[in-house]
Amino acid sequence: MLDPGSVLPPPAGMLAELTHRCPLACPYCSNPLALDPKASELDTATWARVMQEAAALGVLHVHLSGGEPAARLDLPEITRAAHEAGLYTNLITSGIGVTSQKLDTLKDAGLDHIQISMQDVDEASADRIAGYQGAFKRKRALAEEVVKRGFPLTINAVIHRANIENIAGLVEMALAMHASRVEIAHAQYYGWALKNRAALMPSREQVDHAVAEVERLRATHRGQIVIDAIVPDYYARFPKPCMGGWGRRSLNVTPAGRVLPCHAAEVIPSLEFWSVRDHSLEDIWRNSPAFNAFRGEEWMQEPCRSCARRDQDFGGCRCQAFLLTGNARAADPVCHLSPDHGLLADFVEEREPEYAYRA
Ligand code: SF4
Numbered sequence: 001m002l003d004p005g006s007v008l009p010p011p012a013g014m015l016a017e018l019t020h021r022c023p024l025a026c027p028y029c030s031n032p033l034a035l036d037p038k039a040s041e042l043d044t045a046t047w048a049r050v051m052q053e054a055a056a057l058g059v060l061h062v063h064l065s066g067g068e069p070a071a072r073l074d075l076p077e078i079t080r081a082a083h084e085a086g087l088y089t090n091l092i093t094s095g096i097g098v099t100s101q102k103l104d105t106l107k108d109a110g111l112d113h114i115q116i117s118m119q120d121v122d123e124a125s126a127d128r129i130a131g132y133q134g135a136f137k138r139k140r141a142l143a144e145e146v147v148k149r150g151f152p153l154t155i156n157a158v159i160h161r162a163n164i165e166n167i168a169g170l171v172e173m174a175l176a177m178h179a180s181r182v183e184i185a186h187a188q189y190y191g192w193a194l195k196n197r198a199a200l201m202p203s204r205e206q207v208d209h210a211v212a213e214v215e216r217l218r219a220t221h222r223g224q225i226v227i228d229a230i231v232p233d234y235y236a237r238f239p240k241p242c243m244g245g246w247g248r249r250s251l252n253v254t255p256a257g258r259v260l261p262c263h264a265a266e267v268i269p270s271l272e273f274w275s276v277r278d279h280s281l282e283d284i285w286r287n288s289p290a291f292n293a294f295r296g297e298e299w300m301q302e303p304c305r306s307c308a309r310r311d312q313d314f315g316g317c318r319c320q321a322f323l324l325t326g327n328a329r330a331a332d333p334v335c336h337l338s339p340d341h342g343l344l345a346d347f348v349e350e351r352e353p354e355y356a357y358r359a
């Protein structure tokens with residue numbers, strides 16, 4: 001629960017996971033290992049209501065995501081509902097399944113922004129990582145159509161052992177695609193990425209070099225492209241303030257309608273999630289047990305409970321704490337003050353040559 005006297009601000013962003021279906025099979029997919037089946041997905045009218053409730057709650061931007069959101073034929077209707085509710089709409093797409101004609105429909109529906117994932121600079125490597133022959137070419141072609149229609153474009157590149165040496169190339173490629181922003185996002189080890197951790201994890205030397213490379217590229221391309229970096233936290237001394245703090249800034253709606261404080265929250269079995277099928281978004285944001293579980297500081301254990309950084313990183317990531325220690329109230333083991341920090345030294349040494357693709 002929130003600490004007494006504190007006011008609960010509204011969420012700024014909402015991730016709308018429209019479907020878990022996806023033509024790609026990336027080995028670091030953040031979706032859960034058990035995907036919501038098509039038959040359980042929310043219908044168009046319910047998504048439209050959720051968009052209105054989100055705007056009324058104070059949400060400013062919605063990320064239309066998946067899986068591949070274009071796998072839903074009603075994507076334009078859902079986009080229009082979000083737009084008409086007054087939300088800024090960002091489509092997060094693999095690029096597969098979005099045709100030129102669909103782009104026109106989405107433009108007409110009020111879509112504001114498009115983000116395309118790119119797996120690598122080299123076509124063969126990119127297709128191998130995506131688990132989809134021909135994906136690279138189709139993504140490049142779609143990006144051209146996106147820019148031609150005047151959409152702002154962000155390129156997202158998830159970084160891991162197979163592409164970490166190619167960060168400069170990925171930024172050059174994003175520039176050539178006329179993107180205004182590129183996200184260099186080191187894999188975060190939940191979902192499929194945790195399953196494939198030993199095949200994805202880069203070495204410390206590679207990570208140190210990558211971090212310096214991003215700084216160099218930022219200086220070189222200042223004014224041309226914004227480079228966002230999400231750091232690989234297994235090598236950090238302090239954890240990230242995951243989600244900007246649990247239940248503080250954003251919410252996720254799963255394809256079946258459960259509302260989560262973060263995309264991985266369902267890994268914590270003790271949490272009770274409410275659904276938009278039974279509750280309004282405002283009721284869920286304010287009152288659902290899952291959102292209140294780690295708000296404030298009451299839930300914290302030592303060393304977080306008396307740590308001076310507890311209002312900066314909120315004890316790190318609750319999901320990672322649970323996944324690595326079995327205790328969701330523990331300090332994130334990424335923190336060097338955590339009694340479990342030693343676990344990470346073993347994990348980063350694990351090496352597997354091959355990863356399992358998402359089914
Ligand atoms: Fe953050 Fe807890 Fe580590 Fe302090 S002890 S830095 S609050 S994770």
Ligand code: FES
Nearest residue numbers: 242262317318319
């Ligand atoms: Fe769930 Fe970090 S991913 S709190």
